[in-house]
Amino acid sequence: MRFSTVSRHIREGFKNVARNGWMTFASMSSIAVSLFILGIFMLLALNVNKLADQLDNQVQITVYMQVDTAKAKEDEIERSIKRIPEVKSVTFVSKDEGLTRFRDSMGEEGKAALDGYEKENNPLPDAFEVEVFDPQKVGFVAKQIEAINTTDPSKSISKVKYGKETIDKLFSITNAVRNIGLFIVLGLAVMAMFLISTTIKMTIIARRREISIMKLVGATNNFIRWPFFIEGAIIGFGGSFLSTLVLLYGYSQLVQSTSATVGLYMIRFSTVSEVRTLVGGTIVILGTLLGVWGSTISVRKYLKV
Amino acid sequence: MIEMQDIWKTYADGTTALQGVNVVIDRNEFVYIVGPSGAGKSTFMKLIYREEVPTKGQISVNGFNIGKLKHRKIPYVRRNIGVIFQDYKLLPKMSAFENVAFAMEVIETPRRMIRRRTMEVLELVGLKHKASSLPAQLSGGEQQRVAIARAIVNNPAVIVADEPTGNLDPETSWGIMNLLEEINFRGTTIVMATHNKEIVNTLRKRVIAIERGSIVRDQLKGDYGYEI
Numbered sequence: 404m405r406f407s408t409v410s411r412h413i414r415e416g417f418k419n420v421a422r423n424g425w426m427t428f429a430s431m432s433s434i435a436v437s438l439f440i441l442g443i444f445m446l447l448a449l450n451v452n453k454l455a456d457q458l459d460n461q462v463q464i465t466v467y468m469q470v471d472t473a474k475a476k477e478d479e480i481e482r483s484i485k486r487i488p489e490v491k492s493v494t495f496v497s498k499d500e501g502l503t504r505f506r507d508s509m510g511e512e513g514k515a516a517l518d519g520y521e522k523e524n525n526p527l528p529d530a531f532e533v534e535v536f537d538p539q540k541v542g543f544v545a546k547q548i549e550a551i552n553t554t555d556p557s558k559s560i561s562k563v564k565y566g567k568e569t570i571d572k573l574f575s576i577t578n579a580v581r582n583i584g585l586f587i588v589l590g591l592a593v594m595a596m597f598l599i600s601t602t603i604k605m606t607i608i609a610r611r612r613e614i615s616i617m618k619l620v621g622a623t624n625n626f627i628r629w630p631f632f633i634e635g636a637i638i639g640f641g642g643s644f645l646s647t648l649v650l651l652y653g654y655s656q657l658v659q660s661t662s663a664t665v666g667l668y669m670i671r672f673s674t675v676s677e678v679r680t681l682v683g684g685t686i687v688i689l690g691t692l693l694g695v696w697g698s699t700i701s702v703r704k705y706l707k708v
Numbered sequence: 709m710i711e712m713q714d715i716w717k718t719y720a721d722g723t724t725a726l727q728g729v730n731v732v733i734d735r736n737e738f739v740y741i742v743g744p745s746g747a748g749k750s751t752f753m754k755l756i757y758r759e760e761v762p763t764k765g766q767i768s769v770n771g772f773n774i775g776k777l778k779h780r781k782i783p784y785v786r787r788n789i790g791v792i793f794q795d796y797k798l799l800p801k802m803s804a805f806e807n808v809a810f811a812m813e814v815i816e817t818p819r820r821m822i823r824r825r826t827m828e829v830l831e832l833v834g835l836k837h838k839a840s841s842l843p844a845q846l847s848g849g850e851q852q853r854v855a856i857a858r859a860i861v862n863n864p865a866v867i868v869a870d871e872p873t874g875n876l877d878p879e880t881s882w883g884i885m886n887l888l889e890e891i892n893f894r895g896t897t898i899v900m901a902t903h904n905k906e907i908v909n910t911l912r913k914r915v916i917a918i919e920r921g922s923i924v925r926d927q928l929k930g931d932y933g934y935e936i
Binding site: 404405407408411419422423613616617618619620621622623626 | 757759780782783784785786787791797798799800801802810811813814815816818819858
């Protein structure tokens with residue numbers, strides 16, 4: 404193919420976009436709308452994923468000491484816990500601090516009931532909060548800490564707690580949410596494919612006559628195909644780019660307007676800069692490919708004879 | 709130029725359009741194909757530009773045996789044949805200029821030459837001033853002139869015209885005929901199917917009459933011969 408022919412095809416592709424005003428609009432909109440919906444679900448899935456990560460990170464082990472354990476003994480235990488490779492951090496929670504937290508969690512009525520338990524009367528033990536690197540290893544680390552106690556003659560650890568059932572349930576939920584999210588996104592992608600190919604097919608059926616005329620004048624299949632191919636790419640790119648702009652703008656507004664309220668619950672939306680490359684990139688690449696694919700498939704049908 | 713030997717054509721639905729057609733059309737001839745509707749004229753024309761393939765028999769156009777042509781090769785044969793139709797068959801979204809230029813783009817002519825030659829043939833058919841008009845903005849006669857410009861732009865050896873004046877009023881039809889005669893005069897073979905008695909009887913050429921799939925008359929400087 405001559406260079407002038409290549410540039411002719413590209414020019415012709417752009418011209419076709421303009422010539423077929425309404426059909427271009429229809430197929431661009433169909434690409435934009437389906438990818439917009441896909442984008443919403445992608446954002447949802449990303450945020451659920453992030454939420455799951457945040458919850459994972461909040462999973463921790465609480466190690467309660469025997470009441471009246473000596474400070475030196477506590478330090479020794481702390482060092483042993485820190486020596487476990489899976490452990491990320493160990494925070495000491497004194498019994499006074501423990502009482503304050505307990506009181507705060509009780510609300511107004513509970514506070515009165517706890518009056519008189521301060522200082523020497525505090526029945527709570529000192530404790531360590533242990534964070535691990537991989538939340539899935541919480542159970543394993545808890546066992547390790549219990550093992551420290553069995554080798555320790557003074558048995559100064561009274562209890563190792565990590566809410567086994569809560570954690571297992573949490574993992575099954577977050578895993579399910581991730582899988583379902585992936586499933587929905589894949590389903591929507593397939594749906595978008597059908598919608599787009601149907602629209603493009605319609606635009607090309609309308610141009611069946613044109614294709615047959617081109618053949619009568621002696622155009623080869625490739626010669627006919629290229630401008631359609633380029634037109635499909637332009638439509639796909641345009642539609643998906645538009646949908647990315649609207650989607651990310653809408654999302655940034657959402658993040659901004661809700662950050663004050665939702666932020667209080669320790670839950671944070673993914674920021675726009677965190678998601679834009681992944682979501683925008685996926686949508687634009689997918690859209691362009693869909694446009695090309697749609698026009699190629701449909702034009703092929705009418706190139707025979 | 710065009711040679712058919714014992715051509716038979718039966719369509720998939722069982723209708724037989726041509727039965728045992730033998731004909732030789734020489735270089736630079738101007739031939740009318742006449743006959744009642746449904747007699748096989750259109751099939752005869754379609755065989756020449758390889759829209760249809762004969763069921764039986766040999767057909768060669770411009771030295772190519774086009775009965776045995778591979779699909780991939782069809783475009784290259786068509787480039788040597790200019791086609792003109794009753795319904796013009798212009799690309800509706802392209803201007804007159806773009807429609808004519810398309811035939812040159814197909815054979816990968818450099819862009820500057822396309823411009824020059826396209827304007828040249830548009831001038832020949834008298835439509836230079838309407839180069840940027842879309843087909844819908846042109847009258848029937850003007851559209852047919854664009855189609856003729858497109859047919860001749862690559863200097864084909866043969867022009868196949870299937871009722872080129874079928875949709876036009878008498879005056880416009882004569883304009884188109886003058887154009888075709890001039891093209892023929894310049895050395896292009898023209899095969900034209902027509903129902904126009906007046907044209908055939910006035911502009912005397914070779915007449916081939918087809919009835920029920922067979923050639924029933926082949927006459928130099930012939931007449932139309934039918935009363936319609």
